Each structure stands twice: as structure tokens, then as C-alpha cells.
Amino acid sequence: MTGERRDRDSAGRARSARPRDGLGRPLAYGAEGVARQPEGVVRSAGETVREAQRLLDAGMPFHAHEVFEDAWKSGPEAERALWRGMAQLAVGLTHAARGNVTGGARLLLRGAAVLDASPDRTPHGLDLAGLTSWARELAARLHDGRAVDAAREAPRLTRGDRRPGGRERRRPE
Structure with missing residues (x-):
């Protein structure tokens, strides 16, 4: 690594x-990518849930994980386990969609265990029973070793009219 420059953000990290x-x-480098989530954004719990759902629906669970991570790091101490569990679900889906089904399954189960420990089953409207x-x-289902489609498998975070797999039914417009 001698002589190599590392990429740094504006704070030098x-x-x-x-x-x-x-x-x-x-x-x-130089390829067309997806815009990154800004780090350290402080959102209300409702804004966190809405933004994460938008990203999950778009097939971007890695980015949803970053939104949950911001809530985990900036939110009240009493809610850190909740947001950490939500981040683990999102990154578990990320790994599964990338083809790392073993890591994906582990993170999904770890996140579910964290959420199961929450005494409030619907904090901020989140449907913890449905999510776990x-x-x-x-x-x-990941035992067959096939990657999953992140957008198709994305869960609905809040309660609603659900179909199997946790997704909300889309009503005709």
C-alpha cells in the first residue's frame, strides 16, 4: 500500500x-453507478421507514440498510436495537440478492432475533411480527443456493393488506 492514495470523504475518513x-x-472507476445514500442523515422515525421502504421497493436493500444504520447511530439509545435489527434484515436481503445465500440467511435470522426481543410489536408502525x-x-428458502430478486422479495415494513411473503397487495389505481 506504500504510495497508494486511499479515497477519502470530506471529513478525511x-x-x-x-x-x-x-x-x-x-x-x-468511471462506470455509471447508483447514487449513494448520504451518511449521517438524521431523520424522524417516520421518514426513516418511508425512505427505507422506497429503497426496498426499488430493489436497493443495501441503501435501505444505510438509512436504518443512520437511525441506529443517531436515534435514541432505547431504539438502537430496533434499528440495528432492521438494518440486519436489509443487509441480509442484500447478501441474498448478491448470491451470498449463507450470509444472507444468517443476517436475516439475526435481525429477526433482535426484532423478536422488542416488547413493542409495532414501533413507529413497523410490523415486527410480519417482518420476522x-x-x-x-x-x-435460501437453502437452494439461488440468489433472490431484491425488489420482488422486499418486505412491507408496516402493517397493511398482505399477501404471502410479506408484500402489500397493490390495489388497482
């Missing part, structure tokens, strides 16, 4: 400037 795809994988069920079902 190491941060790769390589563009990334929708699942957060690094691409070659979704995570365990997806983890169980």
Missing part, C-alpha cells in the same frame, strides 16, 4: 469513491 450498483457492489416471519421464511 476512508471511503471508496468507486461507483456502486443497486446492491452496493463496487463497480469499476418474512425474514425466517426467506432464510429457509
Whole structure:
């Protein structure tokens, strides 16, 4: 590494400037990538849930994980486990979609265990029972070794009219 320059952000922290795809994988320098989530954004819980759902629906669970990570790091101490568990679900889906089904299943199950420990089953409107069920079902299906489609498998974060797999039914417009 002698003589190599590392990419740094404006605060001087190491941060790769390589563009990334929708699942957060690094691409070659100069390639067209997906805009990164800004780090350290302080959002309300409702804003966190809405932004994460938008990203999950777009097939970008890695980016949703970063939104949950911001909430985990900037939110009240009493909610850190909740947001950490949500981040683990999102990164578990990320790994599964990237083809790392073993790591994906582990993270999905770890996140589900964290959320199961929450005494409030619907904090900020989140459907923890539905999310833990979704995570365990997806983890169980990963045994065949095939990557999953992140957008198709994305869970609904809040309660609503659900179909199997945790997704909300789309009503005709």
C-alpha cells in the first residue's frame, strides 16, 4: 500500500469513491453507478421507514440498510436495537440478492432475533411480527443456493393488506 492514495470523504475518513450498483457492489472507476445514500442523515422515525421502504421497493436493500444504520447511530439509545435489527434484515436481503445465500440467511435470522426481543410489536408502525416471519421464511428458502430478486422479495415494513411473503397487495389505481 506504500504510495497508494486511499479515497477519502470530506471529513478525511476512508471511503471508496468507486461507483456502486443497486446492491452496493463496487463497480469499476468511471462506470455509471447508483447514487449513494448520504451518511449521517438524521431523520424522524417516520421518514426513516418511508425512505427505507422506497429503497426496498426499488430493489436497493443495501441503501435501505444505510438509512436504518443512520437511525441506529443517531436515534435514541432505547431504539438502537430496533434499528440495528432492521438494518440486519436489509443487509441480509442484500447478501441474498448478491448470491451470498449463507450470509444472507444468517443476517436475516439475526435481525429477526433482535426484532423478536422488542416488547413493542409495532414501533413507529413497523410490523415486527410480519417482518420476522418474512425474514425466517426467506432464510429457509435460501437453502437452494439461488440468489433472490431484491425488489420482488422486499418486505412491507408496516402493517397493511398482505399477501404471502410479506408484500402489500397493490390495489388497482
